[in-house]
Amino acid sequence: MRVLLSLIALATTLLFAFPATAGQLEFVENIGQLMDTDGNPVSPETVTHYANGGSVWVFVRPDGLTYVTKRVEEEQDGDSRLYLHRVDVQALDAELPMVQASNAVPGESSFYSGALPQQGVRSVQSFGQVTLSEIYDDIDLVLYSNDQGLKYDFVCRPGADISD
Numbered sequence: 629m630r631v632l633l634s635l636i637a638l639a640t641t642l643l644f645a646f647p648a649t650a651g652q653l654e655f656v657e658n659i660g661q662l663m664d665t666d667g668n669p670v671s672p673e674t675v676t677h678y679a680n681g682g683s684v685w686v687f688v689r690p691d692g693l694t695y696v697t698k699r700v701e702e703e704q705d706g707d708s709r710l711y712l713h714r715v716d717v718q719a720l721d722a723e724l725p726m727v728q729a730s731n732a733v734p735g736e737s738s739f740y741s742g743a744l745p746q747q748g749v750r751s752v753q754s755f756g757q758v759t760l761s762e763i764y765d766d767i768d769l770v771l772y773s774n775d776q777g778l779k780y781d782f783v784c785r786p787g788a789d790i791s792d
Contacts, residue, residue: 657729729755
């Protein structure tokens with residue numbers, strides 16, 4: 629029962645937290661180009677992939693997902709104020725899944741900033757789908773997108789017990 633409730637809670641979060649975007653999202657592999665809000669590098673062991681949906685970002689971690697929403701408000705004095713809200717999602721009693729990316733998007737990206745080495749981070753691949761394999765015994769979480777936004781499937785293989 630705990631697995632079923634975890635899956636329902638995770639599914640509800642995925643459904644409502646990520647709005648539709650103008651096109652399909654790409655899950656960008658983190659090979660060292662990702663920085664936190666303080667300009668510190670985020671290791672690939674911490675965040676494996678991320679997708680930018682405009683006002684919402686999703687970060688794929690080996691132990692779950694992080695959503696960050698962003699909103700900019702114009703102040704009366706002409707300044708802007710940035711609001712960030714973060715939600716971490718972790719399935720209860722889940723195994724530490726292996727994160728696998730698939731459906732490679734043609735081309736590669738390069739990232740340059742003052743916080744990165746002078747040569748930047750090049751040859752970064754993007755993917756159309758990310759799978760958290762064995763999030764529970766015989767259950768995978770597959771993330772992908774279509775024209776309606778972020779989507780997910782729980783893939784239950786023979787022997788999966790969602791009533792546990």
